Amino acid sequence: MAESKKMYLNMGPHHPATHGVLRIELELDGETIVNATPRIGYLHRGIEKLAENRNYQQIIPLTDRLDYASASANNMGYCVTVENLMGTEVPKRAQYLRVIMAELARIMGHHLWIGTHALDIGAMSVVFYAFRDREMIMDINEEIAGYRLTPTFFRIGGVAHDATPKFIQMVRDFVKWFPKGLDGYHKLLTENKIWTTRTMDIGTISAEEAVNYGFTGPSLRGSGVAYDLRKAFPYSSYDDFDFQIPVGDKGDVYDRYLVRMEEFSQSLKIIDQAIENLPEGPVNVDNPWISNPDLDEVQKDISALIRRFMIHVKGPVAPEAEVYQAVEGAKGELGFYLVGDGSEHPYRLKIRSPCFYLASALPRLMVGHMVADAIAIIGSIDVVLGEIDR
Amino acid sequence: MVEYLIIPVIKLIVIFSVFLLIAAYTTYMERKVLGHMQLRYGPMRVGFHGLLQPIADGIKNLFKEDLIPENADKTVFVLAPAISIAVAIILLSVIPFGPPIKILGREINLYLANPSIGILFILGFSTLGSYGNILGGWSSGNKYGYMGGLRGSAMIISYEISMAFAVISIIMITGSFSIVDMVNAQAGVWNIFKQPIAFLVFLISGIAELNRTPFDMPEAESELCCGYNVEYSSMKFALFFLAEYIHMIVFASLVATLFLGGWHGPAFVPGVVWFFLKMFAVIFLCIWVRATFPRLRYDKVMKLEWKFLLPVALLNILVTGLVMALL
Numbered sequence: 001m002a003e004s005k006k007m008y009l010n011m012g013p014h015h016p017a018t019h020g021v022l023r024i025e026l027e028l029d030g031e032t033i034v035n036a037t038p039r040i041g042y043l044h045r046g047i048e049k050l051a052e053n054r055n056y057q058q059i060i061p062l063t064d065r066l067d068y069a070s071a072s073a074n075n076m077g078y079c080v081t082v083e084n085l086m087g088t089e090v091p092k093r094a095q096y097l098r099v100i101m102a103e104l105a106r107i108m109g110h111h112l113w114i115g116t117h118a119l120d121i122g123a124m125s126v127v128f129y130a131f132r133d134r135e136m137i138m139d140i141n142e143e144i145a146g147y148r149l150t151p152t153f154f155r156i157g158g159v160a161h162d163a164t165p166k167f168i169q170m171v172r173d174f175v176k177w178f179p180k181g182l183d184g185y186h187k188l189l190t191e192n193k194i195w196t197t198r199t200m201d202i203g204t205i206s207a208e209e210a211v212n213y214g215f216t217g218p219s220l221r222g223s224g225v226a227y228d229l230r231k232a233f234p235y236s237s238y239d240d241f242d243f244q245i246p247v248g249d250k251g252d253v254y255d256r257y258l259v260r261m262e263e264f265s266q267s268l269k270i271i272d273q274a275i276e277n278l279p280e281g282p283v284n285v286d287n288p289w290i291s292n293p294d295l296d297e298v299q300k301d302i303s304a305l306i307r308r309f310m311i312h313v314k315g316p317v318a319p320e321a322e323v324y325q326a327v328e329g330a331k332g333e334l335g336f337y338l339v340g341d342g343s344e345h346p347y348r349l350k351i352r353s354p355c356f357y358l359a360s361a362l363p364r365l366m367v368g369h370m371v372a373d374a375i376a377i378i379g380s381i382d383v384v385l386g387e388i389d390r
Numbered sequence: 391m392v393e394y395l396i397i398p399v400i401k402l403i404v405i406f407s408v409f410l411l412i413a414a415y416t417t418y419m420e421r422k423v424l425g426h427m428q429l430r431y432g433p434m435r436v437g438f439h440g441l442l443q444p445i446a447d448g449i450k451n452l453f454k455e456d457l458i459p460e461n462a463d464k465t466v467f468v469l470a471p472a473i474s475i476a477v478a479i480i481l482l483s484v485i486p487f488g489p490p491i492k493i494l495g496r497e498i499n500l501y502l503a504n505p506s507i508g509i510l511f512i513l514g515f516s517t518l519g520s521y522g523n524i525l526g527g528w529s530s531g532n533k534y535g536y537m538g539g540l541r542g543s544a545m546i547i548s549y550e551i552s553m554a555f556a557v558i559s560i561i562m563i564t565g566s567f568s569i570v571d572m573v574n575a576q577a578g579v580w581n582i583f584k585q586p587i588a589f590l591v592f593l594i595s596g597i598a599e600l601n602r603t604p605f606d607m608p609e610a611e612s613e614l615c616c617g618y619n620v621e622y623s624s625m626k627f628a629l630f631f632l633a634e635y636i637h638m639i640v641f642a643s644l645v646a647t648l649f650l651g652g653w654h655g656p657a658f659v660p661g662v663v664w665f666f667l668k669m670f671a672v673i674f675l676c677i678w679v680r681a682t683f684p685r686l687r688y689d690k691v692m693k694l695e696w697k698f699l700l701p702v703a704l705l706n707i708l709v710t711g712l713v714m715a716l717l
Binding site for chain 1: 424427428429430533534537603604606613614680681682683684685686687688689690
């Protein structure tokens, strides 16, 4: 038998289909992948280390830049963790606003995923339809927070400010419109013969293996494990809402696709319930050492002025304790392990990024498939390098 | 003298310049149509609604730095785009794009040449054109280019066959290899109604030969970062690009002439207009397909050819033969 020579192909870090700066060293036999080695670290910004020198309030914008495709979902994780550490309870209205923002962010992240995933597999129009709908969420972000991609709307102990009537109207409009947009993606892809042949039985991973690899989020649910932190360990009033956890069956690229597509509608359902049942009340916790005093009060009362000054310069103080809190980010279990040392800075912030664990399974998923499948697999586990490298 | 030199030279110049212009504006059409299908405008800045965009692109490409990678095979690397474009332009010479017209008392045929083996000429040369892609990919010293070239060669070898078989059924009902004869034979009923299966096979394998989505294996932007032409820059890249669009025009003209009745159509507009309408309709279809479908995987593309298109084309020939023998 003739001996075949292996070819080494360097995919990334600036390859159009590696979603940012993931680099994969592929060992190829013809077009079949014999071995794949993901290399990470091209987007390392030292967020965890930076956090040690910031006060708790200042870390929120850093978390925006973790999974920049769904920024508010990261805010949610961090803020819930800090409040857990400080032992405060956020008012109901703020919790609902947070849920709305986090679910909008999840939809935004999934928009980016459906667009790039379809583009990688060659369906180039879906990305534009997805971005049309994503633009609506960006406008909502802009309306409430002033920033479009990374809104930083959350604060320790609540949210930046109350929702405007325009915001509520925009969210309602989006909830009303989006099922039509979603229908469009389904029409283009779900029953498309080419799409199904490209995605079915590609990158299959069993439920047991997925758990062993540390899969969470839609990628785990694609393998048939109904594990969702919003249901398993509800935070921020998620137990008030009625929604289902979509699960797949085989754990291939197509199942992960279907799970994420269904998550669009489930998130929409949550947003719809939250915006219609938005409770009245304050949006910040009633704790003078965490939340800002009113501007009116600041102008009249010297102690309020000092408090405002202290909160902005020094920031809230956390006790000497450690806490791990995880939330369901757009990609999976986004966990924050926070060690407080009685000062206004965390002693240590460790982020459990779901994408890191997903990317570690890339060799397992890719080996035996072809180069074209490799990019379908990268798309299907939906990694965001900002989160892997932190 | 006039018959053998001046008229052909004038026709040569006209066909060359007109089709190059059409090729340039096909890129504009593609960008505009794709743009509007994708909720964008496409080019808008250069000229009215971006009408001068192709010209601006051409000028830009001329002034770009011309890079030759260090580990490229330089001779072949330079030769590849030349092969591509030359072959593409040669193909234009046998396309009949209108009925004969009378100018200054002379009857002028609207094609440059009508060889008795016209269709074989086109099939042969269009295959030759893929040498440009293959050599370009192989010689550029880039693994992505290499893989693009490999895929390109496999694709061409496969899809050429079903394309030829689809044409054979047309040759059978026409009884001639000449493209002009084929058009004349469709004065009554267009071939698409007589040979719908051959039409579909021809269309699919033609889109595959053009390396367009869903069969754009040699280029596959997202997998191979543009494949065979990844190392090409400046005018060399523009030549590949232009050759691709000329191939698309030739393919669209072929579909129009072989299946859609060429210049035949209701007489209220001249035949030339009918021809170009049909041609652009086919080009529009290509663009539409590109906007809609995902890309097939390389091995599935091969499977589609060898396990589906080829048997279907063969069966079609068999049935055509049977029907012709029985009637």
